Amino acid sequence: MKVRVIVERRKTPLSNPYVNEFEVDVDETANVISVLMEIRKNPVTVTGERVSPVSFECSCLEEVCGACTMNINGVARQACSALVKHLGNKIYLSPLRKFPVLRDLVVDRKKIFEGLRRVKAWIPIDGTHGLGPGPKVSEKTQRIGYKISRCMSCGVCMEACPQVNDRSNFIGPAVIAQVLLFNIHPTGAMIKEDRLEALIDEGGISECGNAQNCVKACPKQVPLTFSIAKLNRDTLFYSIKRLLDS
């Protein structure tokens, strides 16, 4: 099966974007990663020009690591699970727009991880020494927690969110949902005020414009809007309480 691939490229973070068009022959089961791998084996464009292979990031190739996220025909998703047979015979690849481009399709998503640090997305354990089992967790809590915990920090929700842009420092839906994960855990709840505090800070939950694009775009069905709604309530109560206590 022959497919045309148009790749938006960039040589360095500051250089101007340009486009290369390739044609590759792949089989029925091929995904966008296979296409990019084929190009590496023979990096020649449709006009016969030899070019450098397209730089792209990928790792697990089974949609659990989040590395290979890019815009495919204008939609942000993982390249590994984007099967060529569903994409038509012309595929347009470009890097994520909401993150700085490093080269070609590779972007720097460190702001997601900085967000996780800001909201203290961890359980404050005493240490790794033997302290017996953790607190009991009900099956119900586990089911919600597990859904949120499948978030792979891929950045698709931020790409889809109109509130994440050059003019705002919105922390984004993924990081907000992680707050709920740690606040419903019995030990995690011990520092839940710290997390709520971070959420009412600048660039926090109040930046959400309720467009609800995030939850539709999320490849792992993380309950993003559910989490944001829940935390909207929690931060509101927390703010009122803080006001009364002051």
Next chain:
Amino acid sequence: MSAGCEVIVVGGGLAGLMATIVACENNLRVKLFTLLPAKRSHSVCAQGGINASVNTKGEGDSPDIHFYETIYGGDFLANQPPVKAMCENAPNIVYLLDRMGVMFNRTPEGFLDFRRFGGTRYHRTAFAGATTGQQILYALDEQVRRFEASGLVKKFTGWEFLRAIIDDDNVCRGIVAGNIHTQEIEYFKADAVVIATGGLGMIFGKSTNSVICTGSAQSILYKQGVKYANGEFIQVHPTAIAGGDKLRLISESVRGEGGRIWTYKDGKPWYFLEEKYPKYGNLVPRDIASREIFNVCVNMGLGIDGKNQVYLDVTHIDRETLEYKLGGVLEIYEKFMGEDPYTKPMKVFPAVHYTMGGLWVDYDQMTNIKGLFAAGECEYQYHGANRLGANSLLSCIHGGMVAGKRIPDYIKGLEKSCDDIKEDVFERDREFVIAKFQKLKSMKGSENPYQLHKELGELMTENVTVIRYNDKLAKTIEKIKELKERFKNIDILDNSDFGNQSLFFANQLENMLDLALVITKGALLRNESRGSHYKPEFPQRDDENFLKTTIAVYDEKSDEPQISYEPVDISLIKPVARKYD
């Protein structure tokens, strides 16, 4: 020892993160080097679970039984004391992960739930749906982020390990690493270095491994004089799905929850594993299941639709249970194969999955170079000739813990710290790497490195996996040497100074070729069948000649591994014949 002492950890998977956490708890500062953000490490792919004999199902399971089954499952090739220590530590590890907030599946009473896995008849495997590795990796990543926030951890994301710095007294003093984006090559000093760089599936081209699992770091160290042990023991997982870019794992937990393997014989479903191994059925260890599937498809020609594939069937299990316990893995099948595994049996075939062999380490996880530790899949210590399912997450975390605990004492005992070492010791290794990369960058030959890699993968998969013949292995060694020659004529494809992926890949490829020789030569010389290593010409295990650890040491003159053997510590369990029928 002061808080000024620094430790370098290379690798952001379970082993590296655990070593980082324990080192930080001992007030050591850690520089963590990873190719990608730690959250994207290959540990994320582990699906089924983690073993610990907590005996919550009242079956009488115990760490002693876990220990016995791990040694037995590994066909008695593992040194026994460290395996015993690991199995005894397992319940602590699972409790610790539970305290870290891993969303393990629960029983109705709120206790941790456990499922069955291969090579045992106990419910010993704690799990978080079918994405357990991901969930555990995230929990450790979160703890490391906590130490990052408190200033003890500094992350070097997007830096690749390129060389260990070993001083004139044969002590490791740091590493040379390269930034895969900016292309800077720098040295970093440390009083101890932990290598936790995972597996090497890429040597086989397509495998269940992530594409970052090249074994490149291990190969570099082997060429620097680190011993490499049991390289020939490569686990082929019985159930994976084919793809042009990789072979995707379908977890053993699918069979742990009742999934059945079958194909048609004489027009009727034939459950060949259940028939041949009535006691363990579909949950025989992986080496055995892979050989049986291989035999049914390749030798008997009974694969589904005449192809190399058999059915893995869960259609008899109710949807609610499947979604709760196996949702993650069934989703992978559905997304990539476009068929509904809830109603149609999955089509699977064996695929390269794991290396039991790796860098030689002592019981404290230290290699033969002082101050250079290794933990996780990149070392050889815990699985003998075949790894049991759900023991890998365990060995990664346990190994990282052991290394992290040993390092403070090691540093205390040092006469000189890395700051006392002359600058030119570091500089010479940096210059060595820079020269190497300059040479690679100037290569304008006619061979495409990605094409060469494909050929290496096909060669290794064809000859050095489930069934091994000496004539083919000897030929494979010659072919690898040919590939090494052709490598000298590669075209680097990209001459840019920023984000040049071909350059780093070419370096990895050269390292893969050397490690491929270690694997194949070890296989050629081991004339017996043990665990994953199976030779029809020598179908029996031969304890008299081969109850030994294979040790490969790089010989610069011949540019080949020298193979020798060392005895296995069998002081705790006497070897017996390994049977599962």
